[in-house]
Amino acid sequence: MAGRRRALVAPTAHMDEVNGNGHTPAGAVLSDEEAAIAAVDAASERLRQAGREALGVGGADESLGSLRQTLAASGVGIYPAFALGLLVAVDQLQLNAMTIMGPEITAALGIPRPAYALVLVLKTLVVTVAALPIAAVVQRRARRAAVSITTAFAWAVLTAMTGFVVSVWGLLFIAVAAGAATASVRSVHQPLLLDSYPPPARVRIMSFYRGFDNVGEIVGPVMIGVCVVLGLTWRGAFVGLGVVAALAALVASRLRDPGFGTWDTEKVRDVVRSDAGGTEKLDDDEVRLGFFEIARRLLMIPTIRRILAAWAVVGMMLAPFLTYLAFFLQERWGMGTGARAVFSAVTPLFGIVGLRLFGRRGEELFREDPARLVRLSALLMAVGVGAIGLAVFMPVFLLMALLFGAGLGAVSVMIPAMALPMYSIVPAHMRAHLGALTGIFFTGVGGTAGLLLLGGIDRRFGTAGAICSLALPGIAAGFVLRTASRTVNADLDRMLDNIVEEEEIRALTAKGVRLPMLACRNIDFSYGQLQILFGVNFTVDDGEMVALLGTNGAGKSTLLRVISGLGLPSRGSVRFRGADISYVDAERRVGFGISQVPGGKAVFGPMTVVNNLRVLGYAHGRNSKAVDEGIEASFDAFPRLAERRNQLAATLSGGEQQMLGLATAFIMRPRLLLIDELSLGLAPKVVGELLDMVRRINAQGTAVVLVEQSVNVALSVVDHAYFMEKGEVRFDGKAADLLARPDLLRSVFLEGASKGFAKAGDSPS
Amino acid sequence: MSRVRATGRRAPALALVLAVAVVLLPGCSVQGLGFVRDTRISIEAPADNATVRLPFELRWKATDFDGRFVVFFDRSPIRPNQTLRAAVPEDDPCRTEPECPDEAWLLDRNIYVTSEPMLRLERLPDERTNNRAKDRHELTIILLDESGRRSGESAFVREFIVEREDG
Numbered sequence: 001m002a003g004r005r006r007a008l009v010a011p012t013a014h015m016d017e018v019n020g021n022g023h024t025p026a027g028a029v030l031s032d033e034e035a036a037i038a039a040v041d042a043a044s045e046r047l048r049q050a051g052r053e054a055l056g057v058g059g060a061d062e063s064l065g066s067l068r069q070t071l072a073a074s075g076v077g078i079y080p081a082f083a084l085g086l087l088v089a090v091d092q093l094q095l096n097a098m099t100i101m102g103p104e105i106t107a108a109l110g111i112p113r114p115a116y117a118l119v120l121v122l123k124t125l126v127v128t129v130a131a132l133p134i135a136a137v138v139q140r141r142a143r144r145a146a147v148s149i150t151t152a153f154a155w156a157v158l159t160a161m162t163g164f165v166v167s168v169w170g171l172l173f174i175a176v177a178a179g180a181a182t183a184s185v186r187s188v189h190q191p192l193l194l195d196s197y198p199p200p201a202r203v204r205i206m207s208f209y210r211g212f213d214n215v216g217e218i219v220g221p222v223m224i225g226v227c228v229v230l231g232l233t234w235r236g237a238f239v240g241l242g243v244v245a246a247l248a249a250l251v252a253s254r255l256r257d258p259g260f261g262t263w264d265t266e267k268v269r270d271v272v273r274s275d276a277g278g279t280e281k282l283d284d285d286e287v288r289l290g291f292f293e294i295a296r297r298l299l300m301i302p303t304i305r306r307i308l309a310a311w312a313v314v315g316m317m318l319a320p321f322l323t324y325l326a327f328f329l330q331e332r333w334g335m336g337t338g339a340r341a342v343f344s345a346v347t348p349l350f351g352i353v354g355l356r357l358f359g360r361r362g363e364e365l366f367r368e369d370p371a372r373l374v375r376l377s378a379l380l381m382a383v384g385v386g387a388i389g390l391a392v393f394m395p396v397f398l399l400m401a402l403l404f405g406a407g408l409g410a411v412s413v414m415i416p417a418m419a420l421p422m423y424s425i426v427p428a429h430m431r432a433h434l435g436a437l438t439g440i441f442f443t444g445v446g447g448t449a450g451l452l453l454l455g456g457i458d459r460r461f462g463t464a465g466a467i468c469s470l471a472l473p474g475i476a477a478g479f480v481l482r483t484a485s486r487t488v489n490a491d492l493d494r495m496l497d498n499i500v501e502e503e504e505i506r507a508l509t510a511k512g513v514r515l516p517m518l519a520c521r522n523i524d525f526s527y528g529q530l531q532i533l534f535g536v537n538f539t540v541d542d543g544e545m546v547a548l549l550g551t552n553g554a555g556k557s558t559l560l561r562v563i564s565g566l567g568l569p570s571r572g573s574v575r576f577r578g579a580d581i582s583y584v585d586a587e588r589r590v591g592f593g594i595s596q597v598p599g600g601k602a603v604f605g606p607m608t609v610v611n612n613l614r615v616l617g618y619a620h621g622r623n624s625k626a627v628d629e630g631i632e633a634s635f636d637a638f639p640r641l642a643e644r645r646n647q648l649a650a651t652l653s654g655g656e657q658q659m660l661g662l663a664t665a666f667i668m669r670p671r672l673l674l675i676d677e678l679s680l681g682l683a684p685k686v687v688g689e690l691l692d693m694v695r696r697i698n699a700q701g702t703a704v705v706l707v708e709q710s711v712n713v714a715l716s717v718v719d720h721a722y723f724m725e726k727g728e729v730r731f732d733g734k735a736a737d738l739l740a741r742p743d744l745l746r747s748v749f750l751e752g753a754s755k756g757f758a759k760a761g762d763s764p765s
Numbered sequence: 766m767s768r769v770r771a772t773g774r775r776a777p778a779l780a781l782v783l784a785v786a787v788v789l790l791p792g793c794s795v796q797g798l799g800f801v802r803d804t805r806i807s808i809e810a811p812a813d814n815a816t817v818r819l820p821f822e823l824r825w826k827a828t829d830f831d832g833r834f835v836v837f838f839d840r841s842p843i844r845p846n847q848t849l850r851a852a853v854p855e856d857d858p859c860r861t862e863p864e865c866p867d868e869a870w871l872l873d874r875n876i877y878v879t880s881e882p883m884l885r886l887e888r889l890p891d892e893r894t895n896n897r898a899k900d901r902h903e904l905t906i907i908l909l910d911e912s913g914r915r916s917g918e919s920a921f922v923r924e925f926i927v928e929r930e931d932g
Contacts, residue, residue: 107905107920108799110844110851150780164798166845228802236800331898334814334926463898 044500047272051496054267055424056199057370064363070201074263080196081205083252084189085212087152090248091182092216093223093241094159098123098175100224100341101234108234111168119168119175126179128443131187131436136291138432144192145255147184152249155181160242163235186439191431192255194423198263203366203373204359206416211355214348214412221341261428265499272503289583294433297583298426300568303374303491304434306484307422308441310381313477315446316453317385317470318411324470325404327463333397343401350405351412358413362420370421370492371485377417378482384410385474392464418481425491427498494571497522498580505578515578516541517703518563518594518672524571525555525562532558534727535572540672545694545704547714547735550724556707559724560674563705564596565589576672593671595664597678602661605650609641612649612660617667627667634663637693655686662690665697673697676707691717715739803919805830806906816926823884825906825921832916833909836884838875839892842907845918849909852876878909889927900927 052058064070071077098120106116134151138144158178165171190206197205223244227237259266289297298304329335329343365372387407394400422438423431450470457466501521509515518540525533533555540546548556561567563574565586574582576592584592603612613634617627635642638659644652649660658678665673675694679687695717698704708714715721715735723731723738731738809824811817823836835842835849843851849866852874859865871877877884893900903924908916 103903103922104920106841107907107922108845108918110842110847110915112841154780163800166798231802231804233799233802235798239800330901334899 044497047500048493048496050271051268051500052492054199054271055264055492055496056202056367057424057492058367064200064360064367067201067204067359070198074198074201076197076201078208080255081193081209083255084148084193085209085215086248087148087252088185088189088209089212089216089219090152090245091155091185092213093220093244094155094178094182096217096220097159097224097234097237097241098162100221101237104234105171109166109168109171111171115168116171119172122172123175123179124443124447126176127183127186128439130180130183131439132291132295132433134184135187135432135436138188139291139294139429140288142195142257142259142429144188144195144432145257147188148192149249149253149255151181151184152252153246154178156242156245156249158242159245160239163238163242183436183439187432187436190419190423190435191428192257194264194420194431195258195260195262195428200363200367203362203416203420206419207355207359207362207413210412210416211352214351214355217348218345221345225338225341264424265428268496268499269503272500272507289430290585290588291433293583293585294430295437296568298430298434298437300570300583301425301491301494302487302570303425303484304422306480306487307418308437310378310418310477310481310484311438312441312446312449313473313480314381314411315442315444316450317446317474317477318442320447320450321388321467321470324463324466328392328467331463332392333400347401347405347408348412350409354409354413355416358417362417366420370424370488373417374421374485374488375482377414378478378485380410380414380417381481382475382478384408384414385471385478388474389468389471392467421484421488425488425495427495498573501573502580505575509578515575517544517577519575520559520563520572521575522572523559523562523569523574525558525567525569531570532727533562533569536724536727536729537732538563538722538729540703540705542671543698543701543703544720545698545706545718547718547721548705548707548724549709549711549714549721549738552709554724555727556724557676558727560596560676560705560707563672564594564674566596590668590670593669594674595668595670595672596674596676597658597661597664598676602664603649603652603657605648607649608646609649609652609660610645613663613667616664630667630669634666637666637696638663655682655690658682658686658690659693662693662697665702670702672703672705674705674707677709678706679708679710679713687713711738799918803917803921804828805919806834806908806921808906808921808923811923811925814924814926816928818928819889820885820887823886823904825882827882830908832911833878833880833913834882835907835909835915836877836879837905837907838877838886838889839902839904840875842905842920843915845915847915848913849876849878891927891929893929900929901925902927 049058065073102113102116102120105111106113134147138147155178158174158181162171162174162178165174189209193205193209194202223241224237227240230236232240261267299308326340329340335343362373362376365376384407387403387410391400391403391407394403423434426434450473453469457469461469505515516539518538520536520538523533523536523538524531536555536559538548538559548559550556558567562569565581565584565588568583572582573580576589576594581589581592604615607615610631613631614627617630635645640656641659641663644656649657652660662675678690678694682690691713694704694706706714706718715738718735721731721733721735721738722729723741731741805828807826809826810822825834827834843849849871850860853859853866853870857865859867859870866876868878875889889902891900892902901924903922906921908919910916
């Protein structure tokens with residue numbers, strides 16, 4: 001039954017090297033096979049555990065050294081964290097200057113306040129959006145340090161240039177350009193930081209880095225105050241801040257990118273390599289995902305979805321919070337600009353203290369169980385926003401200030417507590433995209449929603465009411481975040497499994513083991529909450545023709561969609577010639593040679609037969625000559641189509657439409673043709689003609705997967721068959737052996753029979 | 766391979782040059798900009814964030830300046846080197862008049878022109894959005910030269926609160 005269940009390699013591979021794969025007849029030596037599978041499971045679990053330890057999870061019994069000791073042991077200094085921290089602090093300076101000196105700028109330039117506010121909003125928008133292209137820049141090559149340094153110098157120049165602006169347009173250009181430059185902070189900094197430090201130091205390092213953010217919030221107003229004391233205008237202040245930013249960029253100019261996953265995913269790979277007995281670095285021949293494919297891949301990870309949802313709610317709360325806080329302090333406590341600046345400079349101190357206290361404990365929690373760190377971040381969020389909501393009711397200034405400080409401090413600590421589990425479950429080269437996505441969800445989704453929502457509340461209940469109302473989404477975000485603790489370990493294991501599998505494939509390739517054309521492994525697939533496929537394993541070799549059988553609703557067509565890229569699995573992998581294409585776009589898969597003929601709807605009805613074929617050829621980049629040759633070959637194979645070449649496809653009979661669908665194989669010349677429900681609703685004679693053509697296509701070297709409900713039809717043309725039921729593969733073996741399994745076939749026959757009774761005149765399949 | 770490396774090295778420099786060009790071209794200048802605070806005007810009353818009752822007196826001290834002053838309440842001033850006509854929207858009927866804007870037009874929009882370093886304010890619109898809020902205002906004083914144009918980009922800003930009968 002489990003013929004090729006663990007199949008990663010071709011049936012001709014050495015069985016002892018490939019963990020018991022191959023075409024084992026159903027029911028034959030099951031105990032040996034199960035033992036082999038158990039051995040594979042044990043090996044996978046061992047590798048997974050080793051991978052978790054490489055990522056810093058587990059090993060809780062070992063004592064955690066001080067940060068200094070940990071860094072000394074790994075040979076990494078504090079410099080990368082310091083340099084990146086310095087840059088993020090400088091980023092805060094510029095942000096503060098734009099906000100605090102807004103009245104001065106608008107008065108000097110004669111710019112209306114709404115226009116200035118719009119400039120600031122546009123800048124925020126650019127920071128949010130530009131993080132995505134920056135992530136795209138670093139997705140193939142690890143040049144995050146170069147990007148960080150370059151953008152740091154750029155924003156130093158832009159900050160200084162702000163002092164020379166004479167019009168709103170100049171200000172807009174500078175704000176947009178500076179926004180684009182500072183976007184690197186969102187997408188690049190944290191992934192670079194993670195790859196620069198070993199897992200046992202990461203929570204403390206990220207807390208250290210976040211501390212600089214708070215330092216920037218404190219130093220910003222202070223520096224502006226110093227500029228005022230020195231008698232400088234906003235122009236002088238910006239030039240001064242530009243010089244400070246340039247110095248910071250200079251300090252950071254020694255940053256170097258350690259490469260993707262140096263301390264985690266590469267370590268996991270090393271573990272697998274050493275387990276496979278080989279230490280030689282293998283060529284990287286995987287199919288790299290494009291930008292949007294990576295973004296989509298990330299959004300398919302349950303923990304990421306939950307964290308991003310929580311992050312959007314946090315954005316809804318925090319993005320407008322600072323604006324409302326200023327108005328609240330002004331209205332409720334009569335604080336002027338200077339007093340508010342002092343208040344804003346003091347409250348981040350709570351965050352610095354909190355981060356200092358949290359670092360080591362956070363490290364321990366992550367080692368024990370990443371889910372605990374996620375739960376802690378959820379708690380911190382709820383407590384933080386609760387304290388902020390409570391602060392507006394305080395009758396005494398000191399109590400109000402303490403509660404605000406404590407609330408903001410808790411939120412400061414929550415960020416690295418949430419970030420480490422989030423980044424750890426994602427492959428290293430995708431982390432920049434994740435950073436950019438958090439910005440989109442925080443500012444783009446949450447911030448916008450917050451501004452829209454709070455405007456109404458402010459008008460009705462005043463500023464205090466608006467701030468208080470922020471607590472509700474904050475607490476809701478805490479609950480959403482807490483649900484991520486249920487999925488984080490499974491997602492971590494999935495990522496490790498992918499790395500392990502990738503390395504196994506590389507090891508097998510290096511040993512000269514021939515890989516099958518297509519290998520689906522442990523595929524899970526869901527439509528929303530409804531899971532359709534459960535751990536499906538499915539293999540097709542070069543030039544092979546296999547049947548995929550099963551009752552209606554068994555998941556056959558869904559599996560085809562997963563193979564062709566029309567559906568993406570929630571777990572497991574799809575490998576084509578050894579390369580992982582699980583999350584590659586369907587269009588690209590066509591380029592690899594995977595083509596699907598959907599059951600009964602494989603044609604464009606409003607187009608003629610010849611145009612159906614022609615458009616397909618042009619859509620896939622074939623030249624006119626190749627398209628014409630393909631069309632002629634199609635018409636040779638299907639003379640009836642030639643007779644109807646100028647007829648609209650919608651007017652063809654069902655059998656002719658299937659012929660046209662199959663004819664696309666002559667245009668596309670796929671390596672793997674997936675045919676869904678070939679015989680559905682067709683007369684036996686027509687089915688016979690179509691099967692002849694399928695045989696002919698297969699004889700030309702194209703591997704074929706034939707999805708059928710009709711056992712007789714399928715088994716008449718294939719040697720190997722899979723039988724699916726309720727989303728699982730129940731049989732994998734020779735077609736002839738399937739005929740000896742009445743327990744499986746009965747359901748199909750019964751279903752066919754019932755259809756036959758229901759549709760008088762149709763014969764059961 | 767070497768081509769790729771060379772492109773990699775050039776990219777940051779190119780980005781920097783582009784960034785500078787982008788900001789230099791449209792809206793920057795190096796002439797007539799004030800990098801050091803202008804101390805010719807010092808506002809004496811009301812104090813920053815002070816609470817006042819209407820009518821009240823706005824006073825300031827001017828040194829090394831004998832032109833006219835323009836006080837804008839709750840609005841941005843005109844740009845440097847512009848005349849007060851720039852405060853009039855393009856579609857305002859006043860624009861057809863040669864003397865536009867006249868004193869009545871300006872007063873209607875809470876803009877005051879004076880040669881004296883003081884101003885007595887009789888009225889100011891209520892800016893409160895709800896009953897709990899305070900009626901906050903901001904004034905900006907700029908300088909006019911002899912030709913009636915804004916002199917430099919110096920602007921002197923003060924925030925204050927107006928106490929209302931029902932507040």
